[in-house]
Structure formats: structure tokens, C-alpha cells
Amino acid sequence: MRRVRYEVSGGPEVLLAEEVPVPEPGPGELLVRTEAIGVTLPVVRKVREGTAPVPLGGEVAGTVVAVGEGVLGFAAGDRVTGLCFSHAYAELALLHETMASPVPDRATTVEAVALVRSGLVARGAYEAAHPRPGDAVLVTAAASAVGSLALQYAKAGGASRVVAAVSSADKEEFVRALGADEVVLYGDESWGDPVDVVIDGVGGDLLGPAVRALAPDGRLVAFSSGGGTIDAYELLIRSASVIGFHMAAIARDKPDVYARWLHELWELHRNRTLRPQVFAEIPLTEAARAHEIIESRGNLGKVVLVP
Known part of the structure; x- marks a missing residue:
């Protein structure tokens, strides 16, 4: 082979x-x-x-x-x-x-690869932020496999405003079609009005502007493999928090949660709420x-x- x-x-x-x-x-x-x-x-x-x-x-x-x-x-x-x-x-x-x-019989194997792991990470990262109805949510790497599903989760979860952060302007049409209300570029001086939740799949140098985008009592969920450093003072002045999320820990330590999320994921795919x-x-x-x-x-x- x-x-x-x-x-x-x-x-x-x-x-x-x-x-x-x-x-x-x-x-x-x-x-x-x-x-x-x-x-x-x-x-x-x-x-x-x-x-x-x-x-x-x-x-x-x-x-x-x-x-x-x-x-x-x-x-x-x-x-x-x-x-x-x-x-x-x-x-x-x-x-x-x-x-x-x-x-499931209704899905192709390509759809399964695009949906399952990325969808579980998107779901877990979004849930780790303890979202509340009416929260404003910003997703970095919003055009990626995980980010594109996280946008859809935020929209379906009742976010009042969903902001997509992307690397280039040519991705705007794509992320808006998935539910983004606003689009910002990584290099923009400002990412607009503050948000309650940031779902970050980039890390590195992007953590600084991601934290500064948070409103008071905001939450940033970091799930990227890119690492990075966060300025504790920026958290202090916002009374904000940073939450790490690792999907492997859920799969290993909480198999019941993993199974429930997986079932819900396929149901959301079936009713077209999630489109990989x-x-x-x-x-x-x-x-x-x-x-x-x-x-x-x-x-x-x-x-x-x-x-």
C-alpha cells in the first residue's frame, strides 16, 4: 500500500x-x-x-x-x-x-472528515467559553475548517453579533455566507466594538489583539497549537479570563460527553445547521x-x- x-x-x-x-x-x-x-x-x-x-x-x-x-x-x-x-x-x-x-448513510466520507473532528473542537471550544444568550462572539481563523464551524455554532447558539477574524480580505464573502455579521483582518488597528467571547485558533502574536478585543468580563478560549504569550495586565483591566481547551482531554476523560457531542453534531448536520x-x-x-x-x-x- x-x-x-x-x-x-x-x-x-x-x-x-x-x-x-x-x-x-x-x-x-x-x-x-x-x-x-x-x-x-x-x-x-x-x-x-x-x-x-x-x-x-x-x-x-x-x-x-x-x-x-x-x-x-x-x-x-x-x-x-x-x-x-x-x-x-x-x-x-x-x-x-x-x-x-x-x-451515517446520508453522509459521504469526505463530509465526515470535514465535520467530525473539526466540529467537535468547534463545539468544545465554544462551550468552554460558557456562552450566554446575546453574547457577541469573535472567531479567529474563521475561514479554517474549525473556524468555519465555530462561526455556525455561535450563530445557532444565539450570539447577538458574530465577528470573523481572517488573514485576508478575499475571505470575507466566504465567512459572511456562514453567518458572520462583521469581518476584521488580523492587521487592522481595531477589531471594532468589544466582544464577550473570543474563540482563538491561531495563537502566537494574535493573542494580544484577541485579548484587547474583549469586553469587561470577556472570555477567550485558546485551542490553537500555535502557543503564544498573554499580557496579564490586559486581562486584569478587563476582568477577563483565558480558558484552554484540548479535545483529546474530552475524548480521553469524558467519553460520555464526547459521545453526546458526536450525536448532536450529526443531528446538526442532518438539519443543515452545520455545513462543513x-x-x-x-x-x-x-x-x-x-x-x-x-x-x-x-x-x-x-x-x-x-x-
């Missing part, structure tokens, strides 16, 4: 396609023939900045072809999606049963092109690899 890996850290050009044996599912694992593989910013950053090569993990969706010992909830022929922590950039990937969920956005479907062997799109912030929604 074909798989993509890298031997040294660097830009997208370090990604290599290779032929490798088909892996065997171990206890609790599913062997999935992948039909869609999500490309995420954290994985792109690992390739660029990591100290040593690691398997290219990520969201996968496809059809189960074999199951390992002890698997009870799935069988060969089932369509599933989930987060693969080993080699996801592959024609066949191993997915642990606890991280897998069924794909797919920017590009790119052949697996052209994974470098997918990483280039993410690094250049050129995507409007999800970038998906298809074997």
Missing part, C-alpha cells in the same frame, strides 16, 4: 510517498481503507518545526476491512471516521475502536500540495487527501 512520511523536518517538500506492507490490526484496532484524510495545522506544524519525524496522524474516514482482537462495536464493511494517532496519510490506516464512530466546508480534495501522493495550502492560509474550509 502507499503511505506518505518524512525523514527530516522542514517544509512540504520533505513529504515522501512510499510502498509499505499492509499493517495488521492489534487488539482494539480497526484496519480502515481510507477514502478521506483530513489535513490539520498541528500536523503541518510538526512537519515544519518538529525535532524528529513522527507518523503523520489525523482524521480518517473510510471502510473497515479487518478488526483486531476484542473489537465488538465494528465489523468489516462498516463505514467509520475517527482520529488516527499513527500513520493516517495512507491507503490503509489503523484506528482504535475508542476513537472511531459510524458514518471542503476547500480541496487532493490525491494522497500530492500531500505536499495540501500542506502548502495550509501553510499559506489559502484554504476556505477543510483540505482533504483522497487515496
Whole structure:
């Protein structure tokens, strides 16, 4: 089977396609023939900045072809999606049963990859802010896979005003179509009237203006892998707070919450409250092109690899 890996850290050009044996599912694992593989910013950053090569993990969706010992909830022929922590950039990937969920008949596997992980992160980050009816909400990286769904969550959750923060003006039409009432650019001197909630998927240097955008008693939820530093004085003068959110902690420590959110996510997709956005479907062997799109912030929604 074909798989993509890298031997040294660097830009997208370090990604290599290779032929490798088909892996065997171990206890609790599913062997999935992948039909869609999500490309995420954290994985792109690992390739660029990591100290040593690691398997290219990520969201996968496809059809189960074999199951390992002890698997009870799935069988060969089932369509599933989930987060693969080993080699996801592959024609066949191993997915642990606890991280897998069924794909409804009404959805495609590409839709599943665009919706599930990004939607769970968007939902969790928004809920971590303890939103109140009538709150004004600002979403950074609003044109990304997670950000585009966070906009929709805020709109459906009763926000009085939804502000999309994006890197360039050519993304304005896209985010307005998803419910943004206002659009600001990262480099703008002001991000307009203060907001009650900031959902931040960028981090780094953007944390400063994100905190300054908060109204008194505002809440910023940070879920980006970009890190960054926050000026405590800026929080003090606003009586504001910063909340960290990590989806893996929910999946690991609160499986009942994870399952409930997953069920609600598919219901919101069914009634069209949430519309996952797919920017590009790119052949697996052209994974470098997918990483280039993410690094250049050129995507409007999800970038998906298809074997």
C-alpha cells in the first residue's frame, strides 16, 4: 500500500510517498481503507518545526476491512471516521475502536472528515467559553475548517453579533455566507466594538489583539497549537479570563460527553445547521500540495487527501 512520511523536518517538500506492507490490526484496532484524510495545522506544524519525524496522524474516514482482537462495536464493511494517532496519510490506516464512530448513510466520507473532528473542537471550544444568550462572539481563523464551524455554532447558539477574524480580505464573502455579521483582518488597528467571547485558533502574536478585543468580563478560549504569550495586565483591566481547551482531554476523560457531542453534531448536520466546508480534495501522493495550502492560509474550509 502507499503511505506518505518524512525523514527530516522542514517544509512540504520533505513529504515522501512510499510502498509499505499492509499493517495488521492489534487488539482494539480497526484496519480502515481510507477514502478521506483530513489535513490539520498541528500536523503541518510538526512537519515544519518538529525535532524528529513522527507518523503523520489525523482524521480518517473510510471502510473497515479487518478488526483486531476484542473489537465488538465494528465489523468489516462498516463505514467509520475517527482520529488516527499513527500513520493516517495512507491507503490503509489503523484506528482504535475508542476513537472511531459510524458514518451515517446520508453522509459521504469526505463530509465526515470535514465535520467530525473539526466540529467537535468547534463545539468544545465554544462551550468552554460558557456562552450566554446575546453574547457577541469573535472567531479567529474563521475561514479554517474549525473556524468555519465555530462561526455556525455561535450563530445557532444565539450570539447577538458574530465577528470573523481572517488573514485576508478575499475571505470575507466566504465567512459572511456562514453567518458572520462583521469581518476584521488580523492587521487592522481595531477589531471594532468589544466582544464577550473570543474563540482563538491561531495563537502566537494574535493573542494580544484577541485579548484587547474583549469586553469587561470577556472570555477567550485558546485551542490553537500555535502557543503564544498573554499580557496579564490586559486581562486584569478587563476582568477577563483565558480558558484552554484540548479535545483529546474530552475524548480521553469524558467519553460520555464526547459521545453526546458526536450525536448532536450529526443531528446538526442532518438539519443543515452545520455545513462543513471542503476547500480541496487532493490525491494522497500530492500531500505536499495540501500542506502548502495550509501553510499559506489559502484554504476556505477543510483540505482533504483522497487515496
